[in-house]
Structures are given as structure tokens and as C-alpha cells.
Amino acid sequence: MNLDLTWRLLKGGGRKGLLGVWLTLGAVAVSTALLLFAVAANLAFDARAERGAWRNPVPAAGDAVAVEASRFDYVRDQVITVVDLAALRPDAAPPPGLPRFPKPGETWLSPALAELARDLPPAELGDRYPRRAGVLGDEALVYPGELVAVVGHAPDAPAMTAERSDDWIVAKPPVRVASLAGTPSEDAEAYKVLAVIASVLMVVPLLVFGGAAARLTVARRDRRLAALRLVGATPGQVVRMTVAEAVLVALAGALAGAVAFALAVPYLTRIEIQGGAWFAGDLFPGLAVLAGVLVAVPLLVGLSAVAGLRRVVVSPLGVAKRETPPGMRFVRVLALLVVLAVFPMLTQGTSVAIVAVALGLAFLCLNLAGPWVVGLIGRITAGTARGPARLLAGRRLVDDPRSAWRTVSGVALTGFVAGFLGLLSPGAFAVDDRPLQLRVLAPAGQAEQVAGQARERLAAAKVPAVVTVVKRTVVAAPSGPLDTAGMDRARTALAELVPGRTATTEADEGRFGEQILLDVRVGTIVVLSVSFLVAIASAGITAASSVLDRRQTYGLLRLAGTPLEVLDRARRAETLIPLGVMGGGAILVGAFCATPFMIGGISVAGVVTLVVCVVLGFAGVIGAGALSRPLLRSVTADPAPRPD
Amino acid sequence: MNDVLVGRNLTKRFGQTVALDGVDLAVRTAEAVAIMGPSGSGKSTLLHCLAGIMRPDEGEVHLLGQRIDAMGERRRSALRRTRFGFVFQFGQLLPELPAEENVALPLMLGGVSRQRAVRQAREWFAPLGLRGMEARRPGELSGGQAQRVAIARALVARPAVVFADEPTGALDQRTGQDTMRLLVEATRHNDASLIVVTHDSNVAAWCDRTVEVRDGHLVAMSGATA
Numbered sequence A: 001m002n003l004d005l006t007w008r009l010l011k012g013g014g015r016k017g018l019l020g021v022w023l024t025l026g027a028v029a030v031s032t033a034l035l036l037f038a039v040a041a042n043l044a045f046d047a048r049a050e051r052g053a054w055r056n057p058v059p060a061a062g063d064a065v066a067v068e069a070s071r072f073d074y075v076r077d078q079v080i081t082v083v084d085l086a087a088l089r090p091d092a093a094p095p096p097g098l099p100r101f102p103k104p105g106e107t108w109l110s111p112a113l114a115e116l117a118r119d120l121p122p123a124e125l126g127d128r129y130p131r132r133a134g135v136l137g138d139e140a141l142v143y144p145g146e147l148v149a150v151v152g153h154a155p156d157a158p159a160m161t162a163e164r165s166d167d168w169i170v171a172k173p174p175v176r177v178a179s180l181a182g183t184p185s186e187d188a189e190a191y192k193v194l195a196v197i198a199s200v201l202m203v204v205p206l207l208v209f210g211g212a213a214a215r216l217t218v219a220r221r222d223r224r225l226a227a228l229r230l231v232g233a234t235p236g237q238v239v240r241m242t243v244a245e246a247v248l249v250a251l252a253g254a255l256a257g258a259v260a261f262a263l264a265v266p267y268l269t270r271i272e273i274q275g276g277a278w279f280a281g282d283l284f285p286g287l288a289v290l291a292g293v294l295v296a297v298p299l300l301v302g303l304s305a306v307a308g309l310r311r312v313v314v315s316p317l318g319v320a321k322r323e324t325p326p327g328m329r330f331v332r333v334l335a336l337l338v339v340l341a342v343f344p345m346l347t348q349g350t351s352v353a354i355v356a357v358a359l360g361l362a363f364l365c366l367n368l369a370g371p372w373v374v375g376l377i378g379r380i381t382a383g384t385a386r387g388p389a390r391l392l393a394g395r396r397l398v399d400d401p402r403s404a405w406r407t408v409s410g411v412a413l414t415g416f417v418a419g420f421l422g423l424l425s426p427g428a429f430a431v432d433d434r435p436l437q438l439r440v441l442a443p444a445g446q447a448e449q450v451a452g453q454a455r456e457r458l459a460a461a462k463v464p465a466v467v468t469v470v471k472r473t474v475v476a477a478p479s480g481p482l483d484t485a486g487m488d489r490a491r492t493a494l495a496e497l498v499p500g501r502t503a504t505t506e507a508d509e510g511r512f513g514e515q516i517l518l519d520v521r522v523g524t525i526v527v528l529s530v531s532f533l534v535a536i537a538s539a540g541i542t543a544a545s546s547v548l549d550r551r552q553t554y555g556l557l558r559l560a561g562t563p564l565e566v567l568d569r570a571r572r573a574e575t576l577i578p579l580g581v582m583g584g585g586a587i588l589v590g591a592f593c594a595t596p597f598m599i600g601g602i603s604v605a606g607v608v609t610l611v612v613c614v615v616l617g618f619a620g621v622i623g624a625g626a627l628s629r630p631l632l633r634s635v636t637a638d639p640a641p642r643p644d
Numbered sequence B: 001m002n003d004v005l006v007g008r009n010l011t012k013r014f015g016q017t018v019a020l021d022g023v024d025l026a027v028r029t030a031e032a033v034a035i036m037g038p039s040g041s042g043k044s045t046l047l048h049c050l051a052g053i054m055r056p057d058e059g060e061v062h063l064l065g066q067r068i069d070a071m072g073e074r075r076r077s078a079l080r081r082t083r084f085g086f087v088f089q090f091g092q093l094l095p096e097l098p099a100e101e102n103v104a105l106p107l108m109l110g111g112v113s114r115q116r117a118v119r120q121a122r123e124w125f126a127p128l129g130l131r132g133m134e135a136r137r138p139g140e141l142s143g144g145q146a147q148r149v150a151i152a153r154a155l156v157a158r159p160a161v162v163f164a165d166e167p168t169g170a171l172d173q174r175t176g177q178d179t180m181r182l183l184v185e186a187t188r189h190n191d192a193s194l195i196v197v198t199h200d201s202n203v204a205a206w207c208d209r210t211v212e213v214r215d216g217h218l219v220a221m222s223g224a225t226a
Helices: A002-011 A014-055 A111-119 A186-230 A235-268 A287-314 A316-320 A331-345 A352-384 A388-399 A401-424 A447-460 A484-494 A506-549 A551-559 A564-597 A604-627 A629-636 B043-050 B073-083 B099-109 B114-122 B143-155 B173-189
Strands: A066-075 A078-087 A107-109 A132-135 A147-153 A171-177 A438-441 A465-470 A473-478 B003-014 B017-028 B032-036 B058-063 B084-087 B161-165 B193-197 B209-214 B217-223
Touching: A014 A186, A014 A235, A014 A287, A014 A506, A066 A147, A066 A484, A107 A111, A111 A132, A111 A147, A186 A287, A186 A352, A186 A401, A186 A506, A235 A287, A331 A352, A331 A564, A352 A388, A352 A401, A352 A564, A388 A401, A388 A564, A388 B099, A401 A506, A401 A564, A401 A604, A438 A484, A447 A465, A447 A473, A447 A484, A473 A484, A506 A551, A506 A564, A506 A604, A506 A629, A551 A564, A551 A629, A564 A604, A564 A629, A604 A629, B003 B043, B003 B193, B017 B043, B017 B058, B017 B193, B017 B217, B032 B043, B032 B173, B043 B058, B043 B161, B043 B193, B073 B084, B084 B143, B099 B114, B099 B143, B143 B161, B143 B173, B161 B173, B173 B193
Parallel strands: A078 A147, A107 A132, B032 B193, B032 B209, B084 B161, B161 B193
Antiparallel strands: A066 A078, A066 A171, A107 A147, A438 A473, A465 A473, B003 B017, B003 B058, B209 B217
């Protein structure tokens, strides 16, 4: 019976009531889509880490079946991961993506590298990887389009026995392994940690937004439900009806969000991280996760609705009769201050889990303190107001600071993200003025001999260069300007000059660090984009729902001659005043939380991102608020407004 | 006494439905007129046309000799703010403003400073039996008290005409009678005319004159006529 009545209430809400339902549905859809993205991003990094694990060998504790080593090579300014393999036993299992273990002398290239080897002259790439036996499957690749070469060797080949750099960023020395399962590399683990932090930064505003959406349903219904309480509905019946309605709408929203996410996946796969785009499969979170989200989101919305309904259930008159809202406790701000006091104690050595929890706590406390501060701003605004618009705005903020906070919380919390990442982004990219010289470390006592071979090879490849020896390093400096094709000819000529080593430039060696910086930048932009989307959607939806909730009062004020501009100005002030204070405050809190993790000084790029964020945030909220102006005009045009 | 508000040949249609069909009505200065009629008879439409909320399809409305139905929305809106006062059945008070600021709002909208507007607003509280209620919010007032605050708000800007749409509809009979007495006395005291839409003959009895609307026509009048 309750469900039937709930359905009737839902359907019978009229055009504007249904608009409210659509707003809730839209909000839940956006939340679900972005939540799926946040979850999928973590799973995608996990999948990458697992797929790349075979290249990060684990030394065998007992009998070894193969020897594995790896290094980086370069072509056309792109990185090639070269894995050298030698079987110790004939039954050694091949690595993922290979049908059999590579024989000595054989090379297996990834599809993108194979294509490049076909397209470029052999002297630029192909000659480095002769005797190509086949193409690697996707299972061997971290991302589509990755350049990977697997080279087979005999166990006693120089490449598998020669000394190599022990810097894991440059190469991995030969390791005797019991299997080629490997383990996720250090950098893959680092990316997973960054993904967790990014998810926390994205998910908290999402939860706030989702909660706001749930209360939006309740706000529209509370008067009606209070009336039901007045006519004798039990608290249980009211709760069941509310939960049923909220869950029903949320389920539809969650399904719409899942569809929207699925449609967005092809576009999301184009976001390049770690040097490449994504396999679509990596970004599909899997049926179990999808089902979990589709169950969890409506449940959370239902719970949030129950929390919003508490007042109706406790006292049916609580909503039917508007009373002075109880003041919020200062403990909300105290909680934030406590977390902020603890934050500087976190150092870079602290475990990631603790940092993520602390970050989440700071975020949630900011959200707790928000309404209190909004109430304070409201009292100050109302106290100092001279005109009706500011007076209305100030009193409204005092009356319902939570609602006002919901409108601005998105951008304020985005401000926290921007403040945090703005300082965290390590500096702008260095200007590349490094010399274009190929260098390779020669075995002890063989530097001159290696230099001689280098001269011969470069001359044969028609690359004019001066080859010198600095301690054990053979340095080949081009005599004149060298384009990328010439550089690749030089690289090809010097391939296998020293077994197990690649001739590299200084820029090549800095590439890993630059890639991390670039990825942090991309990650920042992704997190900020998501936060913005949430913030602006949140601002638009809450502004529209605020108009709907107050349509009767607005309508009667308009009938009594209040200019639409005054109502609109009041609405704007109601948003912009707390936005300015809270947005600014949140940025400072975010920046403060980032200080323990800062690398070097304040980043110019980060500050620019921050400024862009603030400008876009304000513009977005103003724009989203302006979108509800026609709605305000429409609801106030009703000549005979009546309550629901 | 002169006619302050005159409606001539007022006709209003909503699709095929004729809500008003050639209605004539004149209201004199400080006169209280009740418009009665069953639901859907057109009485609220008549009030909306007279108050400049709605434009009649045919006919004219004049306030103190000035034709108002031909004015644009902005001018009619300004007119409603400065020359008319409104009392509705419920919901007209802003829940977040204390009573005194609700009353002061029309003055502030007219450009009066907040301090002065609130001071003027407070003067209305004692005569309407609201002493001590100035700082209360609408949710903390009884229905009758809230209607008296609404009366103060309708009169604070010294309007020429006060329109009341079922002003006692949400009140019990005794409170309704008290509210009507205060409404009629206060408007008369301020030389304002009063037009009350009601279906309650007890409410209409407080007025100088009653007109009845049925199917869009004025069918009966009682009391002093124009």
C-alpha cells in the first residue's frame, strides 16, 4: 500500500514536481557516472600494473627457468621497452602475449613498434630488431600503442651476462626467475597510489553532491509527508515511503549514469597517462563492481533521504511550521581545526593509507564546517544589509545554511582540490637545453675500443659525429644539426654497441621524471574537471530546486510587485557571498594540506591552474545559477500560486 | 467620495472558458467591497484583473483616472508595489525574515533605507495587537498573528487599494472575525480601499458592499452601490 501511495505521490507531483524528480535523477546520474569513473580509474591502474608485471622480474628463490633483463630504447622521441629473455629450461613458460618462449636471436615486437619498423627505413629502427618472429599480444602491453620489443638470447649471451645499470628507471639487470609472472613495478605502484588520492579527491564531493540530490527529493516532499504524519501515518510508514521514492528515483538515475559512463568510455580511453591511452576493457569496472555501484548508490541516497527526513518523523510540525532553525555547533569547525593541526605532522614517509584517510577527513571536515561558516556569513550579511536583496540573501543563509552550502560546496571543495594539487604539482617543465649527445657506458678498460667501433658505425650510417671518451663513457656528439631521423639512424648504428646497454641522451634519462610530471598534470586536470562538473551540476541543480521549493513565496512576492531583478539579485548574492568566502577558504585549506607533500617551491603551473580553477568555478556557478532564471520567471508568472 | 478603482466591461477567457464576461465594478476611496461567489465563478480572476496582475482580454481598468491594464508588466509591477497592498490566504510572508522585516520589505523595495523602513514597520505592530512579535519569524506566529503581519505589510507603504484573497480562509471563525475587523479598520483608517475575495458571508459582512460573481457575470449586489 505504501509503495502504491509513493508511486502516486511521485506521479502526481505535477509538472514542477516532476521537474524536481528529473533534477534528482540527473544529479544521481552524474554522481553515478563519475563514481564509476573514479572506481574504474583505480581498477584500470591495477590492470596496467598487473599487465606490466611480467617485465619486473622477481628473483627465483629456488630453481630458475629463465633469465630476464630490461632496458629502454628510443625512436622518434618515443620510449621502447626492450625485454631481454633467455630460457634456462626448454619448458620455460612464455611471458604474456607470446605464444612461445623467444628463441635466441629472435625479436617479438608490439603491434605499434612493428608498424613503426615497417614504416621507417631499416637504418632508423628495423636494423635494431632483426629476425622478427612475430607480434606481441595485448596481454604483454601496459597500454595500446605501447612500443615493446622482446629479444630472445642464449643464457650465456653477452646481453644476459654483461654489467648493466642498477638504476631501475634506466634498466633492470638480468635476473634469474622461476616464472615470468613478475610483480608490479615501483612506478606502477606509485601510479596506483596517485589514483587512490585522485579518487578520494573526486569521490568526497560526489558523495556530498549525491546526498544533496537525495535531500532535494525530501525537500520537495517534506511538507506533503509532514501532512501525512499529521493525518496519522506512522514514522515507519513515512520513512518507508520516502526511502521508496528516493530509491526509485536514484535507481533510475544510477542506471542512466551507468549508461552515460559506458558511452563516455571510448572518450575516456583517450586520456594519456604513463605515455599512452587505455584499453577500453581497463575502464570497464566489471559486472560485480557495476552491480555494487548500482546497489550502493540508491541505498546511499535512501539513507541520505532518511537523514533529511528525521525532522518530519520526529515532529510533524517541524516542517509544516517553519521555526527558527537551531544554531549549528562550533564543534564542526573544531573538527576541521583538529584535522588541520594534525596534517603538518604527516610527512612523505607516512603510509599512503594514512595520508588518504587524513585527506578524506580534511575534506569531510571542510564539508562539516561549511554550513557553520555559511551561517556566520549570513548573519554578517543580514546585519550589514542596506537593500532588500542582500537582506533576503543574508536571512536565507541564516535560515538554511546547509542548503546554501550545498549550492557552493562543489566549487568550494573543488577549491580544496585545486589548492591541494596547485601546490603539489611539481614545478613547470624545464626548458630543454640539454646537449644532443648519445652516451653509453663501456665495459671497464674497453672505452677506447668501443669509441672506435662507434666512430665506424656512425660513419657507415652517414651520421657525422665526434666521438670522445669521458672516463668510461663513450660520447657521440653530432657534428651538425641532427633531425629525429638522423638521431634514429645514430641510435640504430650504436645499437648493441655495448651488450645490454642503450646509447642515450640526457633528455632520454630525464624522460621518466618528465613523464611523471606530465601525468600529475593530466591527473590534476582530470580531477579538477570532474570536481568542476560536480560543482557546476550541483550549483545548477540546487539553484533550480531552491526556486521550486520557494515557488509559492516567490510567486506571491512577484504578485505584490517585487521586481524579478530583486529576487534574482538576492538569489545571486545568496550564492556568491558564501562562494567567495568558502571557495577562498577551501583553497587555503587545500594549499595548507598540500604543504607537507610539496616538492620544491610553489609551482607556477599549479598557481595558474588554481587561478583558472577559481575563475572557471565562479563563472560556472554564476552560469548554472543563471540557467534557473527562466524557471524563476516561469514560477513567478503563475498568477495564483498555491501550495502543493 | 470619488472612485479610486474602476473596472469597465472586463472580459477574460481561458481557452474556451469565459472567466469574466463584461464585468463593471467601481470602488470608492476607503470603501470595503467583498466579491463573493462559488468556486470557479471568476471572482479571483476579477481581483487579478483589477490588481493589474492579469490583463483582461477586453475592457479597461483605471486607478485614480489612470488606465493601468494597458501598461507594460514592469510598470504594472511597480504600481502593485507602490499603490496596492495584498493579503493572501497563506504563504505570503517570507519564512526566513523576522516579522518586522517582512513588514519593512515593501518600503525597502521602494528605496527607503533599512533603518527607516524597520522603524516605520514597527509602528504597525501595536495597533494590530502584535506588540512583542517584531523579532519573531513567521513560523513562530499563530495563523491569526501571521495574517495581521501580512495586513501590516499590505498597508505599510500607504497603498490606495488593498486586495485580500480569502484572507481568513486558513483561520478559525473567531480569529477570522478578528482579522477581518483589523483589516477593515486599518484600511479605512489609512483611507485605503479594500477589495476582499471570499466565499464566507461572515467575512463579507464586514465590508460596505458585496458583489456576487457567477459564471463570469456580476449577478447581485448588496449594501451601498456605486
